[in-house]
Amino acid sequence: MIKNKVKIDTLLPFIVLILMLIIFGFATRGQVFALQNLLNLFNQSVATIIAGLGMIFVASMGGTDITHGALLAVSSALAAMAGQHYGAVWVFPIAILIGTCSGLLLGTLNAIFKVPSFMASLSMLIAYRALVSWILNSKVYMIPKELKFIDGDAFKLFALVVMILIIGYIFNYTPFGTYVKAIGENENAVKHAGINVEKVKILAFMISGIMAAIAGIFTIARVGGANNTLGMGFEMKVMMATFIGGVPVRGGMGTKLLKLIVGAPTIILLENGLVLCGASGGFTQLIRGIVLLATVFFTIILYAKFDSKNSDRKQAPANEVNS
Amino acid sequence: MSIKRGTVHGLAGENGSGKSTLASIICGIVKKDSGMMYKDGKEYNPSNPIDANKHRVSMVVQELGIVGNLPPAVNIFLGRTNEFAKSGIISFKKLEKAAREQLEKWELGDLPLSGMTESLSICHRKMLELARALSVDPDLLILDEISQALSQDKREILYKFIKRFTAEGKTIIMITHDLEEMLEICDTISVLRDGVVIETKASKDYTLEELKRKMIGREIAGEYYRSDQEEQYDDEVILEVENLTVPGKLENISFELHKGEILGVCGLSDAGIHYLGPALFGLEDNRTGRVYMKSTGKLLNKPKDVINAGGAYLSKDRDADGLMLDASIKDNIVVTNCGDLAGKFGFVNPRKATRLAKDTSEAYAIKSSGLNHIVKRLSGGNKQKVNLSRWLIKDLKFIILDCPTRGVDVGVKAYIYDVLKQAKKKGLGIILISDELSEAMGMADRILVMKDHKKAGMLSRNSDFTEDKIIEVML
Numbered sequence: 001m002i003k004n005k006v007k008i009d010t011l012l013p014f015i016v017l018i019l020m021l022i023i024f025g026f027a028t029r030g031q032v033f034a035l036q037n038l039l040n041l042f043n044q045s046v047a048t049i050i051a052g053l054g055m056i057f058v059a060s061m062g063g064t065d066i067t068h069g070a071l072l073a074v075s076s077a078l079a080a081m082a083g084q085h086y087g088a089v090w091v092f093p094i095a096i097l098i099g100t101c102s103g104l105l106l107g108t109l110n111a112i113f114k115v116p117s118f119m120a121s122l123s124m125l126i127a128y129r130a131l132v133s134w135i136l137n138s139k140v141y142m143i144p145k146e147l148k149f150i151d152g153d154a155f156k157l158f159a160l161v162v163m164i165l166i167i168g169y170i171f172n173y174t175p176f177g178t179y180v181k182a183i184g185e186n187e188n189a190v191k192h193a194g195i196n197v198e199k200v201k202i203l204a205f206m207i208s209g210i211m212a213a214i215a216g217i218f219t220i221a222r223v224g225g226a227n228n229t230l231g232m233g234f235e236m237k238v239m240m241a242t243f244i245g246g247v248p249v250r251g252g253m254g255t256k257l258l259k260l261i262v263g264a265p266t267i268i269l270l271e272n273g274l275v276l277c278g279a280s281g282g283f284t285q286l287i288r289g290i291v292l293l294a295t296v297f298f299t300i301i302l303y304a305k306f307d308s309k310n311s312d313r314k315q316a317p318a319n320e321v322n323s
Numbered sequence: 324m325s326i327k328r329g330t331v332h333g334l335a336g337e338n339g340s341g342k343s344t345l346a347s348i349i350c351g352i353v354k355k356d357s358g359m360m361y362k363d364g365k366e367y368n369p370s371n372p373i374d375a376n377k378h379r380v381s382m383v384v385q386e387l388g389i390v391g392n393l394p395p396a397v398n399i400f401l402g403r404t405n406e407f408a409k410s411g412i413i414s415f416k417k418l419e420k421a422a423r424e425q426l427e428k429w430e431l432g433d434l435p436l437s438g439m440t441e442s443l444s445i446c447h448r449k450m451l452e453l454a455r456a457l458s459v460d461p462d463l464l465i466l467d468e469i470s471q472a473l474s475q476d477k478r479e480i481l482y483k484f485i486k487r488f489t490a491e492g493k494t495i496i497m498i499t500h501d502l503e504e505m506l507e508i509c510d511t512i513s514v515l516r517d518g519v520v521i522e523t524k525a526s527k528d529y530t531l532e533e534l535k536r537k538m539i540g541r542e543i544a545g546e547y548y549r550s551d552q553e554e555q556y557d558d559e560v561i562l563e564v565e566n567l568t569v570p571g572k573l574e575n576i577s578f579e580l581h582k583g584e585i586l587g588v589c590g591l592s593d594a595g596i597h598y599l600g601p602a603l604f605g606l607e608d609n610r611t612g613r614v615y616m617k618s619t620g621k622l623l624n625k626p627k628d629v630i631n632a633g634g635a636y637l638s639k640d641r642d643a644d645g646l647m648l649d650a651s652i653k654d655n656i657v658v659t660n661c662g663d664l665a666g667k668f669g670f671v672n673p674r675k676a677t678r679l680a681k682d683t684s685e686a687y688a689i690k691s692s693g694l695n696h697i698v699k700r701l702s703g704g705n706k707q708k709v710n711l712s713r714w715l716i717k718d719l720k721f722i723i724l725d726c727p728t729r730g731v732d733v734g735v736k737a738y739i740y741d742v743l744k745q746a747k748k749k750g751l752g753i754i755l756i757s758d759e760l761s762e763a764m765g766m767a768d769r770i771l772v773m774k775d776h777k778k779a780g781m782l783s784r785n786s787d788f789t790e791d792k793i794i795e796v797m798l
Contacts, residue, residue, distance in 0.1 A: 174669040185647035194630030
């Protein structure tokens with residue numbers, strides 16, 4: 001029974017993805033599967049997955065970080081400026097520095113000053129947006145030509161795999177990864193295990209910030225440069241990717257990297273498929289909302305069902321089920 | 324089974340034997356599948372707790388069932404605050420007055436009614452719940468594990484109340500793990516095992532041994548507490564505490580913990596014994612005084628220092644402060660040990676982690692369907708085994724235990740005492756903070772008695788361990 005639970009909740013995101021492929025496969029008469037379109041899907045998923053790789057640390061603590069879109073804009077705008085003025089080598093260090101500082105600030109607000117992460121990141125998002133308009137002043141900063149290679153498909157795939165491996169290692173195979181998930185389960189228990197919860201939290205937000213900044217570089221490499229509207233609504237996309245993959249909204253041990261990696265193409269496919277079907281922008285938004293709600297709802301139902309099944313079974317004498 | 328009017332009817336049984344479930348059905352929290360209940364000769368089938376209240380049945384549940392962010396008086400009349408409202412606005416004055424009347428009517432002692440409920444101690448909160456259950460004027464009252472959360476003096480109040488209540492021809496169903504208490508208080512006792520009533524007899528026909536045997540269906544092997552009557556520990560001091568002070572909680576506490584010593588800590592409910600654990604563990608920001616390892620002189624100021632020095636602390640509230648209830652046994656065991664498991668680049672080998680969890684679970688005989696069993700679904704005793712074992716498998720020098728046998732049945736209780744005896748033999752220093760005097764007397768080498776947040780005395784197993792002597796110091 002317990003094995004079943006593990007299966008169902010890891011399988012759910014795959015089921016949703018496959019279901020969507022089938023639906024759109026028929027609705028667009030196979031257009032979705034065209035090579036060019038598949039490549040498109042991949043290209044659009046990359047930034048979402050990268051940002052999600054950072055977000056997952058925060059999500060597993062039961063926190064929220066909605067700075068991603070605005071942070072991506074600030075960091076890549078400044079990085080592109082630095083690139084134009086001082087040379088391409090500065091792009092990555094500047095972006096990552098800004099991402100780190102932003103995460104440090106958000107983490108400190110949340111862990112030390114106890115501001116709920118949603119409110120703290122909402123305020124920062126608003127401030128960042130203002131900052132972007134002020135920095136760019138309606139101008140567009142282009143990414144240095146030397147960095148165009150970042151948008152190459154092979155490089156992107158390679159970079160993505162490396163990042164997934166590194167983050168996967170941190171998330172699944174280190175004490176830090178265990179602690180962030182444990183904080184999502186019961187913060188007090190982690191504190192009583194002698195772990196510096198504040199430090200873990202701040203680190204998690206810093207990783208989230210860094211990954212958002214890296215996602216930013218991949219985004220400007222793709223679109224060419226940074227402007228005022230860069231990354232608008234991006235944070236929502238990342239959140240949807242996380243939760244549509246079946247990551248529990250309250251965080252905890254059920255948070256799996258795989259869920260996010262499947263969730264990101266799902267959400268992109270949904271958009272892409274609807275556009276191919278000729279749906280209007282507004283309608284696409286509506287469907288996205290409904291699908292997200294439905295998946296989260298089914299995740300909860302699944303957990304609840306498993307719960308009641310398990311408590312029925314509790315009647316059996318404990319010795320007999322001792323394995 | 325039938326329950327006679329004007330009596331105290333005890334329900335005895337191990338964890339998971341169905342006592343709480345039975346009680347929940349009677350008071351309408353859980354619905355029955357089949358069978359019939361009759362009250363006062365009429366069929367009784369409550370659809371929910373409010374319906375049960377209308378039939379004058381109410382219950383104090385085992386888990387704390389109050390809302391922390393509301394004033395105590397509101398909690399007493401929760402769900403019925405409309406009775407105190409005038410055109411939709413609740414009069415808190417009236418509410419508080421009614422609450423006070425309720426407390427006075429049954430002589431439940433004084434409760435601080437100002438402030439929020441969450442600032443009350445567990446002990447006070449339990450009394451509050453009792454007041455709430457009484458506010459519906461029940462003639463059948465169910466008390467599930469109430470006395471375990473109470474200190475000695477509050478228990479006296481409870482016992483007095485029970486006498487008065489039954490003298491008025493009203494009935495009490497009582498669930499408690501403290502069997503001596505049960506034998507003393509109850510008129511009749513029903514023993515449950517695996518959801519079946521094994522036997523119902525007048526309590527004067529039971530002996531303690533017989534009751535225990537009936538509950539677990541076998542003899543408890545060996546003695547329960549320690550059999551020797553002497554202080555036995557190394558001269559080597561592990562932990563030194565000097566003038567430990569936390570404003571409003573602790574004042575100038577000094578003591579030393581020896582290698583292989585069990586140091587009991589006792590006191591009345593407001594003596595502050597439960598502040599000691601968090602203060603020693605470094606969870607209090609504004610503490611003064613020194614806590615350090617004698618051998619190295621290393622100061623223990625933060626939880627991390629305690630853990631690094633080979634210490635551990637188990638809070639009284641294991642669900643809130645210890646376990647991750649929605650996570651598996653394995654996750655709960657790994658979380659306290661993954662720092663030790665981590666190798667190069669912080670690598671925690673998943674196979675090693677599983678191995679460790681498996682070994683721990685087997686060594687401490689945790690009853691479950693496997694390592695992926697969700698901890699929430701374990702019985703209280705097995706939860707505590709998970710909580711305790713994941714610390715004891717580490718190479719510890721000392722451990723601070725706050726009421727480790729709270730809400731645990733006799734079988735597991737005996738097991739925990741056994742584990743403590745073995746740990747003591749291996750040289751572990753144990754600080755055993757306990758609400759049960761008999762537990763501290765049965766297990767400790769020395770007992771630190773606290774009074775008014777201060778150290779009132781240090782008694783030795785050699786000569787001072789009589790109830791009278793200890794209570795004298797407590798008062």
